[in-house]
Amino acid sequence: MxxxxxxxxxxxxxxxxxxxxxxxxxxxxxxxxxxxxxxxxxxxxxxxxxxxxxxxxxxxxxxxxxxxxxxxxxxxxxxxxxxxxxxxxxxxxxxxxxxxxxxxxxxxxxxxxxxxxxxDVYSYLAQGAIALQGFDPFTVGPTVLPEPEFIENVHPFWQSTPAPYGPLFILLVKGIVAVTGTNIxxxxxxxxxxxxxxxxxxxxxxxxxxxxxxxxxxxxxxxxxxxxxxxxxxxxxxxxxxxxxxxxxxxxxxxxxxxxxxxxxxxxxxxxxxxxxxxxxxxxxxxxxxxxxxxxxxxxxxxxxxxxxxxxxxxxxxxxxxxxxxxxxxxVNASSRLVNWLSLPTAAGELLHAVFGGLLDLSRDPFVTVTRVLGTVLLVVVLARQWWAARVGGVAAVRRAGVALFAVAVLSPTMxxxxxxxxxxxxxxxxxxxxxxxxxxxxxxxxxxxxxxxxxxxxxxxxxxxxxxxxxxxxxxxxxxxxxxxxxxxx
Incomplete structure (x- = not known):
């Protein structure tokens, strides 16, 4: 202390x-x-x-x-x-x-x-409404819904994006919309x-x-x-x-x-x-x-x-x-459409673009794409090393799992x-x-x-x-x- x-x-x-x-x-x-x-x-x-x-x-x-x-x-x-x-x-x-x-x-x-x-919660409700009305929430976005109450509350960036969540969550929000209807x-x-x-x-x-x-x-x-x-x-x-x-x-x-x-x-x-x-x-x-x-x-x-x-x-x-x-x-990688510097690989790409992009008159995209790929490779290496080191089992393996989850959060394309x-x-x-x-x-x-x-x-x-x-x-x-x-x- x-x-x-x-x-x-x-x-x-x-x-x-x-x-x-x-x-x-x-x-x-x-x-x-x-x-x-x-x-x-x-x-x-x-x-x-x-x-x-x-x-x-x-x-x-x-x-x-x-x-x-x-x-x-x-x-x-x-x-x-x-x-x-x-x-x-x-x-x-x-x-x-x-x-x-x-x-x-x-x-x-x-x-x-x-x-x-x-x-995000408005996207959740729209995805529940999509499933409730018989559409496939994994192939269509909120724009297919006839009710404007759902569409207008979803952020425009996500209005055409299918659901990136698992079946249990779709089941839960489907049940919620069945009860609450269009009362957002x-x-x-x-x-x-x-x-x-x-x-x-x-x-x-x-x-x-x-x-x-x-x-x-x-x-x-x-x-x-x-x-x-x-x-x-x-x-x-x-x-x-x-x-x-x-x-x-x-x-x-x-x-x-x-x-x-x-x-x-x-x-x-x-x-x-x-x-x-x-x-x-x-x-x-x-x-x-x-x-x-x-x-x-x-x-x-x-x-x-x-x-x-x-x-x-x-x-x-x-x-x-x-x-x-x-x-x-x-x-599951739908969030990678977002570009922000909370993700370490994305931050590296934006920094490189800030340093060299202006001199060479280049778009930010190739810098971010390359550093994200490198970040994904690094993430795979980190996960593999942590998993192999966890073979002793017990609490050591659980601690390694915590490290792995943190690595996924900060090294993924979007954080x-x-x-x-x-x-x-x-x-x-x-x-x-x-x-x-x-x-x-x-x-x-x-x-x-x-x-x-x-x-x-x-x-x-x-x-x-x-x-x-x-x-x-x-x-x-x-x-x-x-x-x-x-x-x-x-x-």
Missing amino acids: APEMATEQVGRSGQRPWRRPLVLGTVGSVLILVGGLGAAAGAVRDPLMSEGPISWMRYGHGKMLAALVVYLGYVLLVTAWVRLGRHVLAGRAGTRPVLLAAACWTVPPLVAPVALFTR VAGVLAVKLTNLLGLALLLWALPRLVRHLGGSLPVAAWLLVAGPLTVVHLLGGPHNDLLMVGFLAAGTALVLDRRHVAGIALVTLGVAVKASAAVALPFLVWVWAGHLASAGWRAFARACAGAVAVFAVVFGAVTLAAGVDLGWVTM LPWYLTWALAIAAAWAWKPRQLAVAVGLSAFMAAPYSPEGETMLYVWGLMIAAIALSVLAAVSLVRPDPLRLSERS
């Missing part, structure tokens, strides 16, 4: 110093809710915001003010999260206060009838409530993962459940990644507990939501093999055969229930802020050092900056990016050094 933390006083907060961060974060979360009504991605024909008494928040100066309120709320939320983290690391806050804070911070984004920092606001709230299943699975899995991986439950809950990536992006978004990482974490915990069939089945359900969860399966085969009485490649062959059989049965059953085929496999939760669903249960947590805090805090509250990219607004990076560094340092700017006489 950092020496600065050991000397931080409990002070005027009495015996429960975590109360102030809890209240501060709740205020920030409520401000995000209030500002989000005008600045976030709301339904086009929302009766409250389109023509109601507070519709002014969606236009002109009203919208600018609403956006400022969202950002102010986010700053307060992150400040509270960092302060709570200091109490957790100093042993002044346990798991219950962290979960209480997470609950208070989660409710406002959960009940907000808008999508925060994204418009109700559909958004229903998707958020459905995502609570993923959160429940995470809460169930974390204690078990911590027991195996040697971490701290208060730290894991603070980092993952109470963190802004979950509160603002996964729940406030909402993003189906929360369902995926819930199945992934729960399945991994079961495999570590030697309940291999059930564990592989749950991770398979995660794959049936979003294909990224499949990265963990080869690593979990090593864990299963390590638990068998036989040794060497014989154990691996038995575990591999068992895992493949479980995957085939579960995935096949879900596919049949959803009434779709395997066409979604061809769409989006909430992709970091893929690895964090496992890595949160590791034994973290304070300085490592500070890096995680800085990354998490920054991840609201890449997109505006209504989901438009801000990555090339360089003044905003510089300010966001500076504030994120301040948040990171503040975890291990209270008052790093020396603004308090007590410091």
